[in-house]
Amino acid sequence: MNITPLVWIITIAVTIAFFVYEFFAHVRKPHEPTIGESARWSAFYIGLALIFGVGVGMLSGWTYGGEYFAGYLTEKALSIDNLFVFLIVMTSFAVPKIYQQKVLMIGIVIALILRGVFIAVGATLISNFSWIFYLFGALLLVLAYRQAFAHGDSNPADGRFMRFVRRILPVSDEYNADKLTVKKDGRRFVTPMLLVIVAIGFVDLIFAVDSIPAIYGLTEEAYIVFTANAFALMGLRQLYFLIGGLLARLVYLAQGLAVILAFIGVKLVLHAMHVNELPFINGGEPMLWAPEIPIWFSLLFIGTTIAVATVASLIKTRGRGQVGPADAATAEAADEAHR
Template sequence: MQVTPLIWIITIAVTILFFVYEFFAHVRKPHEPSIGESARWSAFYIGLALVFGVGIGTVSGWTYGGEYFAGYLTEKALSVDNLFVFLIVMTGFAVPKKYQQKVLMVGIIIALILRGGFIAIGATLIENFSWVFYIFGALLLFLAYKQAFGGHDANPADGKFMQLVRRVLPVTPDYHRDRLTVQQDGKRFVTPMLLTIIAIGFVDLVFAVDSIPAIYGLTSEAYIVFTANAFALMGLRQLFFLIGGLLERLVYLAQGLAVILAFIGVKLLFHALHVNELPFINGGQPLLWVPEIPIWLSLLFIGATILVATVASLAKTRGGLGGGGAAHGEVTQEDADSTAGTPR
């Protein structure tokens, strides 16, 4: 796949412009987005991602088009899982709902920056060290196990990292609108809003470790890796408010993602054996009899796994979470007043 420096520059510039527009058009003025607003923008970004994938398939061939769609599906599923943890963090810090857009936007931008860095590192490693596929494959198998059995029980807002941050930074007990720092009695304090953003950034770092090896298991093209990640993150803010309580109903999402990560991990290990250069494995010669999993099978498997996990989750939770309590991601004013800045 031939991608010139000019195409890279244009792609990155357009991506930045989209997020700048998002900030000034939707996030700069705190408000709670309506279902209609969230639905329109979610449909727009998903449609844009699909059109882009068709464009890659048309211009560069459908092998690359299939790699893009498989990567996009995987990254979108991982991003939804990311949203679930964002929900836990914002609930833990009792972020008022009208400020959640800003937290989400900052979190998404941090995620894109971190993933961009990991993409560059991953591309360099793959180009120079074919044995890195063994490491990526083993890492994905380990992450698959953690995803399947680790769950989301731990609250990142009250983890050891955030406890250390609180010991270092003086924190106000209450929110001061969406400000990150305030001055009181001649001393500068950080607000719970800044703590929330720090926690979100830490979560993004952890998820970048998941997502980049996973998509490099589907394609070695850095351009496809970047664009699939960028499109997966675009519209994530609107999706958070659109799907509402559906996030809490996706009880099998972690297991579905574990299956996908394990599948890609095995695919990477097969590929590593197929291009093997390690002297202690088969005398440094490739094991050409090891099968390579084709991209069409990867795409079919990932799509089917996401579908099965979603349908099974909705079937299991049908009628189980209806009624009562605040909606998904919603922190009541009473909660915010009583627990602002203090993890539950």
């Protein structure tokens, strides 16, 4: 896939333009989006991502098109899991609903920046060290285990990192609109809004660790990795308000993601065996007998896993009523307290 610097510049510029438009058109004036507004923009961004994928397939071949769609599905699923943690953070900090859009927007931009850095680092490592596939594969298998068995065990708003931040920064007790700092009695304090943004930035960093190795297990094309991540994050703010109540019902999402991460981890290890150069493994020779998992199978497996996890979750929670995002997180926190 031959991507020129000009194509990269245009892609990054268009991505930035979308987020700038989002801020000035929807986020700058605090308000809680309606279901209709959220549904329209969610459909727009998902449709745009699908059209882009078709364009990749038509212009560069359907091998790359399949890699894009597999990557987009994986990143979208991981982003929804990320969204659920955002929900818990904002509920823990009692962020007023009219300011939640701004917090989400900042969190999504931080996520895109961090993933951009990880994408560049990952591309450099892959191009210079074939053994990195072993490391990425092992990392994903560990993350898959944690995703399946340790999901939701701690509140990121009250972890060690946030307690450390509270110790070093003077924090006011109340929100002051959407301001990050406030001056009281001649002394400058940070507001809970700044703590929320710091917490979400920390969450983004953690999620980038499993997000980027996962998609590099599906494609080695940095352009596909970036665009799949960008499209997965676009519209995530609207999706939060659209499916806030549904998030509480996706009880098998963590297990579904664990299966996907484990599958990609195995795929990475098999690929590492094919390009093996480590002298203490098979004498430094590639193990061409190891099976390579084709992209069509990866796409089918990821799509099926997400569908099964979603349907099973909705069946499991069929008797639950629809609740708002804050109520959903509160219910989740209560469930964890009883476990």
